[in-house]
Amino acid sequence: MKKQAIISAIAAAALFAVSGFAIAQSTGDSVKSLRGAQVDEAIGVEDVFHQDEQRFTRNYRQQPPLVPHSIDQYQIDLKANRCLSCHDWTTAGERNAPTLSMTHYMDRSGNQLDRVAGTRWFCNQCHVPQADAPALVDNTFKGSTGN
Ligand code: HEC
Ligand code: HEC
Known part of the structure; x- marks a missing residue:
């Protein structure tokens, strides 16, 4: 039952x-979708959302520099880190990319290592790319040089 x-x-x-x-x-x-098009309709990405390709001035002395190129294609996981293929001290010269600074090769006890420290493995924890997109919220941030 x-x-x-x-x-x-x-x-x-x-x-x-x-x-x-x-x-x-x-x-x-x-039925209207939020993006204003049918679900199977392709719409091009507007120009403003493209990645900025210029090197950025730092806003304060300790700032991790912003990434001046897109990073979608570079995988970072437990085993692989594509960023190192250009930025590690062993490769930066031939790839013509800025070398990781010495702080990236120091472990938490202050030992200098030849390989990037575990604490610096996940680059995008600190370094972020920028898109020339409209700000979602206003802010009044000023860098330490007043810019
Ligand atoms: C194919 C090579 C290549 C790869 C892979 C690469 N980069 Fe870069 N990166 C460069 C080059 C070249 C520059 C310098 C650009 C310039 O001078 O305009 C740069 C610049 C930077 C800068 C700015 C440094 C500064 O002092 O302004 C940061 C931060 C950075 N990359 C982070 C990353 C991160 C994080 C990844 C992985 C997600 C990555 N890069 C992957 C080539 C690469
Ligand atoms: C915990 C935060 C943090 C992580 C994680 C980190 N960085 Fe940095 N990075 C910084 C800071 C802060 C600076 C600027 C001060 C310095 O050089 O230590 C910097 C500087 C740099 C520079 C510029 C060096 C120079 O001398 O101009 C490059 C390139 C860079 N990082 C790439 C990377 C890449 C690639 C990774 C991942 C393998 C990474 N960073 C991981 C914080 C970080």
């Missing part, structure tokens, strides 16, 4: 789901 009640509850739920789907289908064009 109990089993049958559960089965009919499932059947009722399925019926409800199917009829809900039918209603959504029939309203068709009147």
